[in-house]
Amino acid sequence: MIKDFKRRSIQLLLPLFTLAAFVGCNKDISLSLDSSRDETIGLVPIDTVSAKVSTYQLDDIPTSSTGTMLVGKNSNAVTGSMKSTAYMRLGVGTISNASIPDDATLDSVTLVLTPNKYSYGDTTKVQKISVHRVTEEITQTQIDLTKPVDERPVFVTSAAIFSKQKFAYENTPLAELSFKPRIQSADSLFFRFNSTISNELFTMIKNNDNRIQNSTSFQEYFKGLALVPDNGNTALIGFKDTVFLQVHYSFLNNEGTKSVGKQYFSIDNKAYQYNQIETDRSATKFAPMSLKNPQIASQQTDGNVFLEGSTGVVAKIEFPTLLELVNNPSIAVNKAELVIEVPNGASSIFDQPQSLVLMIASPNGNPINMLLTPYATDSRSVQAATLVRGNDFGSNGTYTFNLIEYLTKIKTTAYNNTSLYLSLPTSGLFSTGNRLILAKDNENDPKIKLNILYTKFQ
Numbered sequence: 001m002i003k004d005f006k007r008r009s010i011q012l013l014l015p016l017f018t019l020a021a022f023v024g025c026n027k028d029i030s031l032s033l034d035s036s037r038d039e040t041i042g043l044v045p046i047d048t049v050s051a052k053v054s055t056y057q058l059d060d061i062p063t064s065s066t067g068t069m070l071v072g073k074n075s076n077a078v079t080g081s082m083k084s085t086a087y088m089r090l091g092v093g094t095i096s097n098a099s100i101p102d103d104a105t106l107d108s109v110t111l112v113l114t115p116n117k118y119s120y121g122d123t124t125k126v127q128k129i130s131v132h133r134v135t136e137e138i139t140q141t142q143i144d145l146t147k148p149v150d151e152r153p154v155f156v157t158s159a160a161i162f163s164k165q166k167f168a169y170e171n172t173p174l175a176e177l178s179f180k181p182r183i184q185s186a187d188s189l190f191f192r193f194n195s196t197i198s199n200e201l202f203t204m205i206k207n208n209d210n211r212i213q214n215s216t217s218f219q220e221y222f223k224g225l226a227l228v229p230d231n232g233n234t235a236l237i238g239f240k241d242t243v244f245l246q247v248h249y250s251f252l253n254n255e256g257t258k259s260v261g262k263q264y265f266s267i268d269n270k271a272y273q274y275n276q277i278e279t280d281r282s283a284t285k286f287a288p289m290s291l292k293n294p295q296i297a298s299q300q301t302d303g304n305v306f307l308e309g310s311t312g313v314v315a316k317i318e319f320p321t322l323l324e325l326v327n328n329p330s331i332a333v334n335k336a337e338l339v340i341e342v343p344n345g346a347s348s349i350f351d352q353p354q355s356l357v358l359m360i361a362s363p364n365g366n367p368i369n370m371l372l373t374p375y376a377t378d379s380r381s382v383q384a385a386t387l388v389r390g391n392d393f394g395s396n397g398t399y400t401f402n403l404i405e406y407l408t409k410i411k412t413t414a415y416n417n418t419s420l421y422l423s424l425p426t427s428g429l430f431s432t433g434n435r436l437i438l439a440k441d442n443e444n445d446p447k448i449k450l451n452i453l454y455t456k457f458q
Contacts, residue, residue, distance in 0.1 A: 057294040058312035062160035064274035066431035072236035074121035080281035086227040091215035091268020098263045104251040109198035111191040120433045121235030123181040128230035130173035134223045150362040161274035169226040215268045236433040303444030309432035315422040332455045336403040341439040341447035344390035355384040359421040374405040
């Protein structure tokens with residue numbers, strides 16, 4: 001009897017239900033049955049399903065305490081330019097314990113930066129960086145953890161300095177350097193400070209000035225440094241956050257021969273080192289996008305959708321009628337895969353991200369959760385889709401996410417009316433300038449599709 005019931009009441013269908021991602025129009029969804037099906041089985045019509053894809057500007061991107069000082073500028077014709085200025089606060093380092101001979105004379109004051117082998121852009125051209133004295137106290141933004149979850153980003157859990165924050169600095173640089181990056185050799189860069197500030201610092205050290213007795217006193221006098229890229233730069237360069245402002249001097253030792261000495265200032269608290277980001281999209285289709293107007297549909301940008309590190313740009317994906325499908329009592333979803341296509345990376349000088357993540361956004365646009373590995377018990381098990389590169393024949397690369405648990409949760413109040421943000425992993429989102437423009441189909445729509453395998457009951 002049980003076997004008869006199954007024959008009469010259950011159709012096991014293996015359709016591939018594809019939701020083609022697009023903006024501003026609906027596409028019919030074709031439903032195909034397995035070739036071995038019973039021809040007498042009826043087909044229940046499925047409503048037309050639509051999807052929307054947009055480029056979205058997130059707010060409150062924390063770029064402090066990342067371990068990377070990002071300095072430079074990178075541009076392209078589609079998305080415009082991004083520019084990163086690195087700020088830091090210095091402490092007294094070895095200065096407070098310095099003992100300099102009375103006859104010591106100043107040789108130089110030099111800021112030493114060490115590349116961390118990260119770059120993004122054209123490093124074959126000469127780059128220029130200027131070092132400026134900050135005139136405003138570098139401060140963190142405190143986070144109100146009493147706010148409801150849907151009012152604060154999931155990736156901000158403590159006080160931080162955000163990419164949009166800017167602190168005043170002197171117009172005249174203390175030092176500047178033009179160089180051609182040799183990223184892989186990781187040669188240090190040396191910025192020689194001008195004589196005015198060099199003599200001032202050296203005199204303070206020799207006199208054991210109160211302003212250099214501890215880091216707090218020093219920061220009241222010298223609030224920090226800003227590493228500012230030239231507008232003509234073509235690459236973003238990453239530097240380690242182990243920075244030394246070295247004071248070199250010479251003196252005669254007990255034997256009457258010349259000796260040299262060195263004391264240094266250094267970053268005392270890495271929570272006050274951050275990267276300030278500026279963008280210029282005025283000459284592109286993305287010009288209307290801003291913090292006040294964060295979303296721009298792909299139909300307004302010739303089908304282009306992108307995501308980018310440090311600026312906080314992500315791809316927003318919405319399936320407005322998906323809830324109707326998953327709430328259908330006659331359908332049981334067995335598998336759901338979101339496939340993102342990107343252009344074949346062989347034609348680009350930029351490496352594509354090794355992996356991407358999805359954030360779950362509340363109806364007000366705030367990212368409230370990360371998409372986790374399905375049914376993981378560990379809340380830190382963020383699902384990462386690994387890049388499958390296109391082949392030598394020009395096929396697109398792909399990133400594939402398992403959405404089976406998400407489809408179950410959108411039935412709940414907590415996930416009702418949510419959308420998805422395609423993003424770099426937070427490590428890249430906070431400390432790199434990596435950019436990814438999604439692939440487009442022949443109709444200029446982003447190539448994103450949701451494949452659903454399900455069982456249908458009648």
